[in-house]
Structure formats: C-alpha cells, structure tokens
Amino acid sequence: MFLLELYHRALEAQGSVDIRVACLQAMQYVYAQHADIVGEFMYSQHVAAMLTTARAERHAVLQLLLTLATNYQNVQQLLGTDLLTTLVGLLNKFVISSADSAEVSGAEALTAVTLLHRIAAATAGVRDGVVVSPMPRAKALLSHSQFFTVIIQALLCDDVQVMFGVIKLLDVLIDHNDVVLPSLSQTGMRHCVSDVLT
Numbered sequence: 001m002f003l004l005e006l007y008h009r010a011l012e013a014q015g016s017v018d019i020r021v022a023c024l025q026a027m028q029y030v031y032a033q034h035a036d037i038v039g040e041f042m043y044s045q046h047v048a049a050m051l052t053t054a055r056a057e058r059h060a061v062l063q064l065l066l067t068l069a070t071n072y073q074n075v076q077q078l079l080g081t082d083l084l085t086t087l088v089g090l091l092n093k094f095v096i097s098s099a100d101s102a103e104v105s106g107a108e109a110l111t112a113v114t115l116l117h118r119i120a121a122a123t124a125g126v127r128d129g130v131v132v133s134p135m136p137r138a139k140a141l142l143s144h145s146q147f148f149t150v151i152i153q154a155l156l157c158d159d160v161q162v163m164f165g166v167i168k169l170l171d172v173l174i175d176h177n178d179v180v181l182p183s184l185s186q187t188g189m190r191h192c193v194s195d196v197l198t
Contacts, residue, residue, distance in 0.1 A: 003030050007043055017056045024050075024060035028067045040073035048083040055103075062111040069115060075122040075138075084119070084141050087112045092150045095157050106159045113154070113165035116142065120172045131176045139172070143179045 010023035031038060041047075047068065050061045065083070068074040094102065094109035104112075123136035134140070142148065151173070154166045174181050 001038070003027060003034075003038060003041070006030065007047075021057055021060045024057065024064050028060070028064040031064070032067050035067070035070055040071055040077075041068055044068050044074040044077040045081050048078055048081040048086075051083070051086050059105070059108050059111065062108060062115065066111055066115045066118065069118045069122070072122055075119055078119060079137055084116065084138065084147070087116050088142075088147045088150050091116075091154055094159075094162070095150070095154050106162060109154075109157075109159065109162045110165055113162060113169055116151075117165065117169040117172060120169065135177070135179070139177065140179075142169075142173055143177060148173070148180055 006023045006027045010020045010027070013019035013023065031041065044065075047061065047064055051058060051065075053061070065078070069078065090104050090112045091109055094104040094106070094112075097103050120136075120138045120142060123132075123138060135143070142151065151166060151169060155163055155170075157163055157166075
C-alpha cells in the first residue's frame with residue numbers, strides 16, 4: 001500500500017527533515033482522499049509519538065493526525081497514547097508564550113484544538129436520548145482540572161480562530177457533563193459559549 005510506503009520512507013529519512021515533512025504531507029493527502037478504502041491505519045499510535053520530534057515536522061504531524069482522526073478506529077488507537085496530554089500542552093505553550101518567542105504557532109494551536117474537538121466528538125455522549133455512562137474517555141480526560149483549566153484559559157488568547165476552536169471544543173465537553181458544568185456556570189462561561197455558538 002502506498003500509504004505504508006510513505007510511512008516507512010518517513011521513518012527512514014532520519015537525516016532529512018524536508019523529506020520527512022514531504023512524506024507526512026503526502027500521507028495526509030492520500031488518507032484524506034482514500035480514508036473509506038484504507039480504513040484504520042495500524043500505525044496511528046506511532047504517528048502520535050512523532051509529535052515529540054523537531055518543530056519543523058510538528059505541524060505536518062498534527063495535520064496527519066487530524067485527518068487520521070476522521071476514522072473511529074484510529075481515534076481509539078490515539079486514545080491509547082498520551083496524545084491528549086501533548087495537545088493540551090501545546091495549547092498551554094501557545095497561551096503563555098509571547099508573540100516574539102512563541103514555541104507554538106497559531107496554526108499549530110488551531111490544529112491541536114481542532115484535533116481535540118474531533119477526538120472528543122468521535123464518541124457520542126448521548127445515545128438514543130440517554131446520557132452515556134460512564135462518560136466517554138476523551139471527554140472524561142479533558143474534564144480533569146489540569147486540562148480543563150488550560151482550555152478555559154485559551155479563551156483569553158489573542159488568536160480569534162483558536163478562540164473559536166476552543167469554544168467549539170467546550171461545547172462538546174460541557175454537554176451533559178456534571179463534572180465541569182457547575183463550575184463553568186458559576187463563572188458565566190457557559191452562557192458565553194452558548195451565545196457565540198448560537
């Protein structure tokens with residue numbers, strides 16, 4: 001399969017960032033065009049681990065992960081990694097860094113937030129009108145205070161696209177969520193999120 005050939009080529013190109021990025025971008029394109037045929041990509045967890053590589057490759061990895069996350073089986077693979085922690089960490093770095101010394105670009109932060117949203121929304125919190133219990137794993141993890149606090153703080157960033165991405169993520173997280181809804185309502189953020197989305 002061409003997709004696997006590109007993946008192995010990316011792994012072999014340890015000495016050339018340009019080649020690795022080109023392979024990752026090609027993988028993203030191929031999967032986007034043929035996801036229904038390819039189905040689950042067996043190395044999705046390995047791709048997630050690549051986020052720890054050089055920054056030059058990071059955006060290409062994020063874009064590939066975003067595309068892979070259109071498949072439910074891939075999402076389940078990704079939930080078996082530290083991806084959510086890594087993505088929230090990138091968002092945090094974006095929020096606290098200045099424009100002159102940003103470790104994470106606006107485009108990377110936006111892709112990270114969109115990926116968080118896609119993963120959180122992949123598993124329905126309500127099925128046949130009944131709230132799913134226990135809470136879906138991604139939603140439960142992102143509801144932990146260490147993650148949820150960062151997501152809320154990102155509402156105050158200067159990047160409008162990232163801010164709206166965060167609002168969409170919050171809309172998924174707070175839906176039928178007794179863990180975060182009370183504290184969110186007390187701050188008035190619940191109405192802010194609802195008003196923007198409507």
